[in-house]
Amino acid sequence: DGGITQSPKYLFRKEGQNVTLSCEQNLNHDAMYWYRQDPGQGLRLIYYSQIVNDFQKGDIAEGYSVSREKKESFPLTVTSAQKNPTAFYLCASIHGVEAFFGQGTRLTVV
Amino acid sequence: KQEVTQIPAALSVPEGENLVLNCSFTDSAIYNLQWFRQDPGKGLTSLLLIQSSQREQTSGRLNASLDKSSGRSTLYIAASQPGDSATYLCAVVSNDYKLSFGAGTTVTVRA
Numbered sequence: 001d002g003g004i005t006q007s008p009k010y011l012f013r014k015e016g017q018n019v020t021l022s023c024e025q026n027l028n029h030d031a032m033y034w035y036r037q038d039p040g041q042g043l044r045l046i047y048y049s050q051i052v053n054d055f056q057k058g059d060i061a062e063g064y065s066v067s068r069e070k071k072e073s074f075p076l077t078v079t080s081a082q083k084n085p086t087a088f089y090l091c092a093s094i095h096g097v098e099a100f101f102g103q104g105t106r107l108t109v110v
Numbered sequence: 111k112q113e114v115t116q117i118p119a120a121l122s123v124p125e126g127e128n129l130v131l132n133c134s135f136t137d138s139a140i141y142n143l144q145w146f147r148q149d150p151g152k153g154l155t156s157l158l159l160i161q162s163s164q165r166e167q168t169s170g171r172l173n174a175s176l177d178k179s180s181g182r183s184t185l186y187i188a189a190s191q192p193g194d195s196a197t198y199l200c201a202v203v204s205n206d207y208k209l210s211f212g213a214g215t216t217v218t219v220r221a
Contacts, residue, residue, distance in 0.1 A: 006153075031207055033209055035211070041213060042116075042199065042211045042212055042213035042214055043199070043201075043211040044211075045208065045209070045210070048207070048208065048209070050207055058208070059111075088151075090153060090154065092154075092209065094203065094207070094209065097141050097142040097159065097161055097203060098142070098144065098156065098159050099144055099156070099201065099203070099209055100156070101146075101153045101154040101155075101156075102153055103152065103153040104151075104152070104153045106151075
């Protein structure tokens with residue numbers, strides 16, 4: 001089945017720890033995106049990548065880092081510098097003009 | 111910077127009534143506009159995609175229009191059902207390939 005796979009579905013992090021969220025796609029899409037969604041709010045863009053080995057900051061990149069070493073993978077690291085990381089994280093890819101989304105990772109700081 | 115606004119933020123209607131959801135964007139230089147549905151705690155499901163050269167798209171009870179010059183799109187849902195209850199999100203892909211979202215309209219259809 002073609003699609004976008006995010007893992008894990010739920011993630012718990014202790015304060016001060018870095019954690020990495022996985023996003024894999026087998027759609028052969030060039031562009032990939034990471035968004036953060038807080039309760040009752042829309043999606044805010046963290047980082048996006050149009051091609052391998054290149055990525056751009058979105059609107060709320062501080063405290064996050066990404067890499068794009070392979071076309072199919074775009075992992076997001078939430079660093080200890082992110083002061084309020086508890087949120088729902090969504091990964092997307094675009095082929096041509098249509099966007100596709102994964103099912104999300106819910107990150108909670110404990 | 112592209113700003114996307116959705117009005118109203120929430121909508122509650124009795125079953126059978128038609129729904130009208132509005133989306134506006136500030137920069138008309140877009141590749142496309144896409145409407146999504148999100149159920150609580152879930153990812154996004156694509157409903158309709160309108161490319162910048164198109165004026166509308168239809169799928170079943172859903173119809174979306176696009177007026178690029180005025181920066182507006184409207185999603186119509188005919189004969190609403192309780193299963194239509196969800197949050198509806200509007201997104202635009204700008205010419206720099208940024209995908210920007212509105213905050214969404216939360217719809218409740220009462221049986």
